[in-house]
Amino acid sequence: MRASKPAAAREPATQAALAIDRLDVRYGRARAVQQASLLLERGTLAIVGRNGMGKTSLCNAVTGMVPSSGSIRLFGEEIRGLPPHRIARRGVAYVPQGRRVWRSLTVDEHLRLAHRFRRGEWTPDGIYELFPRLKQRRHNGGTQLSGGEQQMLAIGRALLLDPSLLLMDEPTEGLAPIIVEQLAATLRSLAARTEMAILLVEQNLRFAVDVADSVAVMVNGCVVRTMPAAALAADRALQQQLMGVHAQGVGS
Amino acid sequence: MPVTGIQAGRSGERAGVSPDMPARGAGAAATPLALVLETLSVGFGGLQVLDGVSMTIRPAERHAVFGPNGAGKTTLFNLIGGDLMPGGGRILFFDMDVTRLPPHARVRLGMRRTYQSSMLFPELSVLENLLIAVRGVRPGRFGLGRIRPGDVDVAAAETLLRNVRLTDVAAQTVATLSHGQQRQLEIGMALAGTPRLILLDEPAAGLSAAERRDLGELLTALPRSTAFLLIEHDLEIALQVADRVSVMHGGRVMRQGTPDEIMNDAEVQAIYLGGGSKEAGGHAR
Amino acid sequence: MKWPRHRDRAILAATPLVVVAAWACHHDTRLFVAATLNGVTLAALYFLVASGFALIFGLMRNVNLAHGSLYLLGAYVGYTVGDQTGSWYLGVVAGALGAAVLGVVLQVSVFRFMPGQELRQALVTVAISVVLADLMMWVWGADIYQLDPPEWMYGSSVLPIVQHYPTYRLILLVLAVAVGGGLWLLLNRTRIGMMIRAGVDDRMMLAATGVNMQFVFAVTFAIGAGLAGFAGVIGGSALSISPGEDTRYLLASLIVVVVGGLGSVAGTAVGALLIGLSEQYGLAYAPTYGVLFTFLIMVATLFYRPQGIFGGR
Amino acid sequence: MDSTRSTPAAGWPLLALHPGLMLAALAIYPMLANDFFILQIGGQTLMLGLIALSLMLLAGYGGMVTLSQMTVAGISAYMVALLGDSHGGASLGWPWWLAIPAAIMVAVIAAAFIGALSAKTEGIYTIMITLAVGVAVFYLVLQNRVIFNGFQGLSHVRPPVVLGVDWRTPVAFYYLALACAVAGYYFVWRLRRTAFGLALQGIRDNPRRMSALGYDVIRHRIAAHAMAGAIAGVGGVLLAWYNTFVSPATVGVDAMINVLLVAVIGGIRHPLGAFLGAAVFVLLQSFAIDLIGSQRFRLLIGLIFLSTVLFSQDGLLGLWAQCRRWWVSVAGRRPFLISSSELPDR
Amino acid sequence: QQELKVGLVASLEGAFAVLGQDAVRGAELALKERGGVAGGKKIVFVRGSSDASPASAVNATRKLVEQDKVALMIGPLSGSEGVAVKDYAKTQPAVTFIDGSSGGQETTLVNPSPNFFRFNLDGAQVMAPLGPYAFEQGSKRVMVIAEDYAFPYSQVQGFMSGFCKAGGKVPRKAWIPIGTKDFSSVIASIPNDVDSLLVVLAGADAVNFIKQYDQAGGSKKVIGGSVMVDQTVLSYRGRFRSNLVGTLSSGWTADALETPAWEKFVADYRASSKEAFTAPSYFAFAYYNAVKATLNALDQVGGDLSDGQAKFRKVLAATQLQSPVGLITLDHNRQAVGPAFITKIVQRPDGKLVSSVVKAVPKIDQHLNMSKAEFDKMGIGSRDVPACP
């Protein structure tokens, strides 16, 4: 199954992991994403922005779940318009907003299903090690899990696909602080050790700044600004201006 | 400060205090306690999810519940709200035993809740969602009179709309809202009427930083007559609004105390809060 | 969890049943045993038909009301092939294949475009069954067909108490058990069963893990429809094949699956037993209002267990 | 169920059918048509539409797709026949002013009972439990000969002569049916904006949340069934008078499913759909044989039905709304694009 | 040439669709025999279709009468439709109704309508000769297995009226709910002390019964209802068919009737359409008779339908119809009095099963050749009427 992944993905390629160019997403007559452009070479890019600005729509467009126009290139290859399973087979994994675990599958089945291709370093046991809580609940159905457990499961499911691009839409929602910390560390080490690129949508600014190399800000469906994470972390005025975060914003 | 009533059930921790003592103590004659939980327990299959949880909430108390994922917080809310029936124990709401009442009866007594995953009416507009929430606790639910703009109920719904900052999308169907907007609406629906107790299950989850700030203000600004129980992993918000904090772990109440006490508790830090520094979870894999 | 709590009620309901059964047994042992055996074997036929329906309905949440048409089509095709070639076995294979092919066509050309819209799917399939019924009438007319099974299945076997009993009905029982076992394995022990369940819950997410769920669904549909066709030939060898059988078996499948509970092989089996037995006891002991009871049983079951006997959320 | 959920309600303003105009057209219709068109097309459409309307109330607003609406109507029809005047069974011969309200009352009670039986079920289970109730009633009237006269049913059910009018003459019957239909339509249409209607729609979308907002879901469902039962009951009385007999076939499975077909063909989300569907159904039933001859005309009906549900999410009304939307977007494409890119801040 | 519209209603939808189509063939055959002309007018059929439910039959009839303005109506096909159409006929005194093939006893016996005519025997009439004959042939105790509605009631009544009188006993009747396919429990409940079974089932149900009875090792003599030994059943290929040979029955016609009139009718029928059955069904036969009688009467009055069709009706009521099976006349209720045939299934040398005539009874009236008083004492057939356990 490895062959289905473009060779370019593994070599230290010159191609950017993800290049989005003038992307539009429409629901009926409303435009959720308008002419958004984004470049993720390697490492981690965080997208932040207020509610309803089009972050999820952007992710859904990348994974092929909603139709879009414009251009989305994955390691140089155009993937816009492909069906979701094709895109997934090219190495894109998704941790969706709202978790979307399968209600009638147990934890174990989730992981086994995702580990179908048996590639990469992750195994279900590895996931259980990362989230011990899941191991205790391994025979429970998807909707019998607590919110946080579902979130862990969604993350585990994505990691098992051994993606070359990992999309995470608010992965920390509902996770206890200690798990959030742990997740941050895992993501950082993943990004550092492997070729995997991460696109992270996040409301938790502290987490975003902590994990990402650079941060893009979305306003009304457009990416209005991309900057190094450190710069955003340091500049409270900027935070205030872009996201309406005031006084006690995040500092490093 | 005396122990207001957080006892781990059978475990024997703080064994000196019997579960219902504080509820029925000397003060009972004056104002009844908002909520008394007596050794609640519930299990699914072989798993004991709640194991003798007792707790009391005074009227107007703002109480935060912390706990690691899967500790049983949402399950506790489901018991209080009536979505689940307990395997054992009692629930008193302003001195009234509501343990076996269906959810709608509890709501009419002044209890309101939000859900961790939004539970909305996707085909109706935002305003209609709120209108339903407003009407739910007023008589005339079977009313066949036409609802017109300008009715008191509509006005009340519009006020809620402003409070949760959804005026712009008032006429939109809920199915077309973004996740965060739905979370805002979820909160709005719990604020309808004049509840005596609100159960908030991770209200800040999915909200952006700016909306979180608004939420904090909204909660602080609630009339003091309203008590609430708040599950929240966003410590900033929780600490901003809470008077007292309980920490649940493995289906039991492990600690309770003032926010400061809890934040400095070593055990709580170990199981829930983490070190707060980047190195804390570094060896995860 | 659920059973113990209902135990008292179950005992309360079971006592009069046992008393009545004892009386019936005492009154005319042969009739009682024969009716019971008939009920069980009829249940086997119902199970065979309903299993395909349960698979499609239970797993894909696709309310395929054209299931009866698939049954009838399988029966007609099986009859035609069996008649032409003289081989009953070939007829069985052809019937199952014919229905499976139609099933795949339906899935790929129609149901694919309306995922999760239960009511709409139900209505589309009603319409399709109307069309198919007329088309089949066009091709095969209104004649009554019946396919004769091979010599060794025909005739009767000697059993205690009832004396002669049709061999073919006993074979029905064996087939039902085999199909039930196979289905259970498919659903619970294979990856495809897992994928189907996941796809029903959230197919977009399944696609996002790299599964081509259209393919998965098509395969499921093929299996479900193939089972309908298979049951058509088997049932067409036990009873007759004629227009109108489609709705009869559709109704039977619906009742069986709904009473038993969605997507559970055990539930389907229990539902089939309940319906098969009540139908035959009704015929034997209370022909006038017996039919009524079958439906009252169904109403009562759904009232006490809105998700069917084995259904759970 | 789901398909009732998938069309945004926003489509309706596009319907530019003026109610006053339509009412006027319906009122003068008998002056332009012959007896056959007045009674069998007009009268039957209104009557059948009324029964479908009761289903629309339950399914469109409440999300409860029931098959038993024809059963409820049939019960009311059997009751007017039994309580009033008829041949064959055990009819009591009560005066009309007693028999009719009593018949409708019985229908309401029966409907409420069905509602109570099915209130805890959802989706396909509701369909099935109501189907089972319906079939049980069918077999009851079929197998019972003493009261219901079995297979043959009750005959000579005729409306009373009141105010010197024979209500079975085509024009009188038509106006009677029209009055009932308009009243029913207005009631259901208006219901959408009432507290009860809103609650019903909430229950359709999320019953669990409704309960957590203080609504007693079961009671609301039962009340909805009772209301729909009253509408279907009136339809049933008309039905008995129209046919002048009731027999088990009146409440048979085909008849039960036909009501669903009518409501769906028209569009189950708007009260107008029930009547539109009924009109199409009655016209097809009467004239399909002239169009296509006798041989393959089930095929025609099947294909028409198939294409309606296949191409429209919401019956003919949905198709109509789709056309309007398409027309608007073609005619006004430019301006919309420009304005949408200049949308105000969200 | 003037046109005369004649309405023709048959069940072209639902379970009876195929029978309805054959009925139409019969009607058209009768018209074709006269070159489409009667009484100097060109006869045009306007068709209507029902789904065999009374409501749909009335709707179809009403459309033809009120919208298409036909002068004469022919139809409908089945029993309960007939009753409903008869009631409708009372509201349309200007139109004459000629029954198609419906065989309900009540239609013409109870509250007959003066403008409603029927040229075929009802279900009881046609079975009446069989009872005494079966008794003679050694059936002394008979169990009845029949479907639970009006038509089988009257068939059983027809059989039992003579059978009981002759001294036979019917200790048990099993009324089977309509639509039953699996008879195995009914078969299990057959008492040992009966010597024969009277089976009044139609089409597929009959086939299923016989096959299951065979498989269960049953060996009692089977007597069939009129529709039991139809060609739909006989032409069916399967192992059990040999068991049918020797089955007694009674019907309106018989396949192997060897009269010239019948043979000509069969030949004409088969030549009339590519899709025709090997032999005309009862429905084709009944519609043929109805149309033929109508056209005859039209000829006699020279197409004169004036005066509320009074003259036409008078002639029609006095019809002496030479049908393919013999003379049919009408009684004072405008109900047919005509021949019936006791038949027995035989196997022809080519292997086909046909019903051969054992005995022809030339004339049976609606009181089953009893006096009115005697008939009224027995009453209309039902589950419990008549009884001789």
Ligand SMILES: Nc1ncnc2c1ncn2[C@@H]1O[C@H](COP(=O)(O)OP(=O)(O)OP(=O)(O)O)[C@@H](O)[C@H]1O
């Ligand atoms: N219906 C159920 N069946 C089986 N187990 C369940 C069910 N509901 C909840 N549980 C289990 O009970 C435990 C407590 O769940 P609960 O939702 O109360 O946790 P929580 O404290 O709210 O966690 P989180 O912070 O992640 O939301 C979890 O481990 C969960 O898997």
Ligand SMILES: Nc1ncnc2c1ncn2[C@@H]1O[C@H](COP(=O)(O)OP(=O)(O)OP(=O)(O)O)[C@@H](O)[C@H]1O
């Ligand atoms: N299915 C839909 N139909 C119509 N409009 C939609 C739909 N989904 C989203 N929208 C609209 O598109 C806009 C962007 O939504 P999106 O979910 O992408 O926002 P988001 O940035 O992810 O917000 P959040 O932080 O709240 O998750 C919102 O205004 C929303 O109302």
Ligand SMILES: [Mg+2]
């Ligand atoms: Mg989002």
Ligand SMILES: [Mg+2]
């Ligand atoms: Mg929780």
